[in-house]
Amino acid sequence: MKMKYAYSPSQNVFLMIQWKEDYISAGSWPDDVIDVSDEVFNEFTSSVKGKVCVAGQDNLPAWSDAPAMSQEEMVTTAKATVQALKNEATAVIEPLKDALDGGYIDEADMPRLTAWQKYRYDLTKVDISSLPVDFPTKPDRS
Template sequence: MKFYFSPSNLAFYQDAFRSYYDAAGSWPADVVEISEDVFNQFTCATPDGKVLTCVSGQPLWEDAPAPSQEERVATAEQRRAELRLIADKAVEPLQDAVDLNMATDAEIASLNAWKQYRVYLNRTDISLAPDIAWPEIPA
């Protein structure tokens, strides 16, 4: 079996499926033949922190570019939303106990800690990503 790499598509192809590509008119004009070892190296799994690129028509792993500040902030926004969900789920039953005058002293203290955590979480400056001082999650 023959294996191919398309530098323009950064994609891999097997000769066994060429008839399907030809029928669809999608077999790339720039494919270069590669060894089965190279095919397996680049199609089994992407190494952490790497991206597929092409040098002189051959596939190559390169270090992934560092995320932009906008991407870091978006990741921080997502993390804050996830932490907020955790806090909301902790507050709901504790607030029910307080509202129904059934809360223990420990539940009241826990409710106050979680509410305080939510305030600090909302005040967290995520524009500083990745150097964010996240508030500590209550015990």
């Protein structure tokens, strides 16, 4: 079944035409709907780094530069990134640490364990109050 889409410039949203009656029943079908092709729908519902979909001068979707993040958003993002990197480091360290504790770690894995432990420690020292954040270099996973 080929889907058909509509776009509302005032609400900057895409709607599925096959559900129009449902939107109308719910009182949410905009007055300024414009039919758009599958190609337009697919283009503007995908992500483009640094861009956001907006209503263009012709009332059709268009790309615009994404607004800069606020200080609070940058700090929140930095905190989440640090935590994700710590989680990744822990996932690498744990089996190596288990092997060390059990006395069966391969000698070749010792430098890898040490590098990842140091990296995880360095992540605890990341200063997120000073933006942009300077993250430590991640060791090789292999």
